[in-house]
Amino acid sequence: MLRILGKIQRIGILTEAIPDSDEPALTEVGEQLRQHIGARFNGSLAIREVDAGSCNGCELEIQMLGNPYYSIERFGVHFVASPRFADMLLVTGPVSRHMEEALRRTYAATPEPRLVIAVGDCGACGGEFGTSYASCGAVANVIPVDAVIPGCPPTPLALMRGIIEAIRLR
Amino acid sequence: MTLHPALAPLVNHLLASGAKARHLSDQLAPAQLILVESDAWLTVAQSARALDFRWVAVWADDLRADNTVPATFAVNACFEKGGAYLVARTTLTSDHPVLASHTSIYAGADRPERHVHDLLGMVFEGHPDQRRWCRHQAWNDNEFPLRRDVPAAGTPPERTPADHQYNFLLAQGSGVYEIPVGPVHAGIIEPGHFRFQAVGETVLRLEERLAYTHKGIEKIAQGRDAAGLARLAGRVSGDSTVAHTWAACQAMERATRLELPERAQFLRALLCERERVANHLGDVGAMLNDVGFAFGAMQFSRLREIWQRMSGDVFGHRFMMDCIVPGGVARDLEQRFEASLQVQTDAMREQVKRLMTIINDLPSVTDRVRGAGILKPEHAKALGCLGYVGRASGHSVDVRRDAPYAPYDRLEVKVPLHHYGDVNARARVRLEEMAESFELMESLLDDLPAGDCGVPWKAPLAEAEGLGLIEGWRGEILTYVRFGADARVACFFPRDPSWTTWPALELLIHDNIVPDFPVCNKSVNGSYSGADL
Numbered sequence: 001m002l003r004i005l006g007k008i009q010r011i012g013i014l015t016e017a018i019p020d021s022d023e024p025a026l027t028e029v030g031e032q033l034r035q036h037i038g039a040r041f042n043g044s045l046a047i048r049e050v051d052a053g054s055c056n057g058c059e060l061e062i063q064m065l066g067n068p069y070y071s072i073e074r075f076g077v078h079f080v081a082s083p084r085f086a087d088m089l090l091v092t093g094p095v096s097r098h099m100e101e102a103l104r105r106t107y108a109a110t111p112e113p114r115l116v117i118a119v120g121d122c123g124a125c126g127g128e129f130g131t132s133y134a135s136c137g138a139v140a141n142v143i144p145v146d147a148v149i150p151g152c153p154p155t156p157l158a159l160m161r162g163i164i165e166a167i168r169l170r
Numbered sequence: 171m172t173l174h175p176a177l178a179p180l181v182n183h184l185l186a187s188g189a190k191a192r193h194l195s196d197q198l199a200p201a202q203l204i205l206v207e208s209d210a211w212l213t214v215a216q217s218a219r220a221l222d223f224r225w226v227a228v229w230a231d232d233l234r235a236d237n238t239v240p241a242t243f244a245v246n247a248c249f250e251k252g253g254a255y256l257v258a259r260t261t262l263t264s265d266h267p268v269l270a271s272h273t274s275i276y277a278g279a280d281r282p283e284r285h286v287h288d289l290l291g292m293v294f295e296g297h298p299d300q301r302r303w304c305r306h307q308a309w310n311d312n313e314f315p316l317r318r319d320v321p322a323a324g325t326p327p328e329r330t331p332a333d334h335q336y337n338f339l340l341a342q343g344s345g346v347y348e349i350p351v352g353p354v355h356a357g358i359i360e361p362g363h364f365r366f367q368a369v370g371e372t373v374l375r376l377e378e379r380l381a382y383t384h385k386g387i388e389k390i391a392q393g394r395d396a397a398g399l400a401r402l403a404g405r406v407s408g409d410s411t412v413a414h415t416w417a418a419c420q421a422m423e424r425a426t427r428l429e430l431p432e433r434a435q436f437l438r439a440l441l442c443e444r445e446r447v448a449n450h451l452g453d454v455g456a457m458l459n460d461v462g463f464a465f466g467a468m469q470f471s472r473l474r475e476i477w478q479r480m481s482g483d484v485f486g487h488r489f490m491m492d493c494i495v496p497g498g499v500a501r502d503l504e505q506r507f508e509a510s511l512q513v514q515t516d517a518m519r520e521q522v523k524r525l526m527t528i529i530n531d532l533p534s535v536t537d538r539v540r541g542a543g544i545l546k547p548e549h550a551k552a553l554g555c556l557g558y559v560g561r562a563s564g565h566s567v568d569v570r571r572d573a574p575y576a577p578y579d580r581l582e583v584k585v586p587l588h589h590y591g592d593v594n595a596r597a598r599v600r601l602e603e604m605a606e607s608f609e610l611m612e613s614l615l616d617d618l619p620a621g622d623c624g625v626p627w628k629a630p631l632a633e634a635e636g637l638g639l640i641e642g643w644r645g646e647i648l649t650y651v652r653f654g655a656d657a658r659v660a661c662f663f664p665r666d667p668s669w670t671t672w673p674a675l676e677l678l679i680h681d682n683i684v685p686d687f688p689v690c691n692k693s694v695n696g697s698y699s700g701a702d703l
Contacts, residue, residue, distance in 0.1 A: 003528045004465055049358045053383045055699045056360050057408025063358050067471035081356035097308035098382045099361055101332040102353045128405050133315045133324020134308060134386030
């Protein structure tokens with residue numbers, strides 16, 4: 001136990017301020033996110049992630065949002081296990097035809113008002129896979145999409161910006 | 171011509187068996203290719219089994235350049251022993267696309283044969299499971315999307331319905347109940363369906379239903395150029411982007427007899443070892459998370475983030491996606507980064523060691539992972555389990571050591587081996603593999619040759635074919651590529667190691683409690699996308 005406490009003390013808090021140099025407006029947007037979540041979602045935005053057929057690259061980066069560097073929960077964002085108590089769907093694609101109905105049902109199970117973000121180049125436009133006998137392509141071909149976060153895969157920072165933007169524009 | 175000593179008995183046996191076999195030596199080098207009549211297909215597997223060969227893969231190829239009827243198909247089955255690979259090939263026509271199934275001899279052939287049936291219409295006689303595998307409801311049972319006469323667009327229904335009529339095996343009896351899970355899972359993970367039958371908390375049986383992420387990769391590969399295929403291969407399974415791209419490029423380069431500069435080979439290995447470490451760091455953390463040890467989970471996710479940032483800084487992409495290209499690597503390693511990579515490798519080795527000192531001391535963690543999810547050595551061998559899953563159950567396969575490709579032919583690769591086959595053993599193997607990767611990366615950086623990091627791609631001859639064999643972080647990846655008359659890809663088949671470990675999960679979860687499924691699953695961590703294709 002002492003060693004655990006020692007390690008925790010030595011490592012300290014790693015959570016980074018969103019770097020100003022990267023995009024000066026970002027710190028401000030981060031604050032806006034907190035405010036928007038405060039005003040519209042009573043301080044807490046619940047996200048349900050749906051892999052609708054991705055190569056799993058996007059999932060890896062979305063998982064990274066929870067690591068101590070990004071710690072997305074500090075903005076009031078948390079990932080939930082069911083669409084039934086989600087405010088937002090984060091959908092990665094391309095939407096495989098075998099996931100098409102599951103995605104529709106997940107969307108239907110999400111209470112309104114709901115936001116849908118298509119994540120990654122594949123979710124945004126079909127990416128490397130496009131449309132085929134097996135793939136419906138972009139998420140927007142299957143359910144209504146409010147915003148897209150391009151990238152292959154988008155970095156955690158790009159994901160945070162995209163989520164912030166989607167809420168801000170709403 | 172000299173045959174690899176491990177192969178000679180099998181090849182000679184087949185040539186003498188009346189299987190009307192013909193031996194072609196170097197077309198698929200380093201593998202040997204043997205052509206057999208279709209009625210000798212069963213003999214091939216029986217002989218291989220009798221000589222203790224491992225079953226590696228089966229794939230099929232529509233050989234037509236147009237829509238000629240009847241179609242001619244080539245079916246390939248690959249076997250390995252002692253690092254020597256044999257590909258047996260037979261041809262069939264669409265009039266009578268019937269072959270003997272290898273599943274009763276090699277259990278690992280089960281789903282791959284059903285996959286070939288669903289996509290090309292090959293009938294495997296004697297297969298114990300006639301249910302569909304990668305086909306759900308997007309195409310009919312009389313349509314075979316991988317056939318040349320079916321356009322990539324296919325004729326999918328306006329709305330593809332849910333696949334709710336699949337016949338799961340049923341367990342019945344008092345107190346037996348079913349837990350259906352997925353395809354949409356609770357965590358941030360890939361989709362698939364698990365059907366548990368349980369008594370109380372104990373899992374009686376698990377049946378997996380995958381192929382939810384089937385994206386038609388083999389079909390949309392056709393007609394691509396080399397660079398396009400490399401990009402697609404990099405998205406077969408995002409977490410193995412380096413290894414899959416390397417396997418595809420290696421197959422294409424062997425098809426065109428393209429020799430790579432040493433520097434390119436060293437850099438590819440450096441990328442691949444970095445990918446191995448990144449995934450092992452992430453998965454060890456995820457396993458700790460699944461046994462409720464948040465401290466360990468956070469620490470390892472911290473290490474993974476540091477590691478990926480360095481990859482991003484040095485190679486331009488956090489997962490090093492598209493860094494390997496046909497003919498070499500996309501971006502040379504700048505000299506100023508060599509020292510930073512060395513420093514990070516040293517630091518990471520130390521960090522992992524310190525964390526493990528803490529974790530090994532905690533009964534609340536060790537109690538959960540010891541004895542959980544035991545994969546028996548005989549099952550690992552029967553399924554041909556690869557990577558850390560096989561190595562934790564006494565089944566040691568590592569292409570880097572057994573059939574070394576450049577630059578591993580110049581390095582000594584030590585492969586960890588455990589025998590108990592539980593979650594703990596798989597975690598140990600991963601930690602030991604990481605330690606070995608640190609050593610390998612140091613050697614690669616120390617001895618990094620000067621020179622070019624690539625050569626110009628050269629157009630392949632018509633019908634050129636090649637086999638890629640790469641040890642990715644999940645284990646051996648086999649990739650087959652054939653070019654058509656137009657120098658474009660005519661056939662692409664990537665065999666992710668997950669094909670061999672998904673069935674193992676069904677076995678190792680038996681008699682464990684349902685709440686231990688997440689950690690058991692994570693200790694295996696099969697790729698859905700990589701096996702769904």
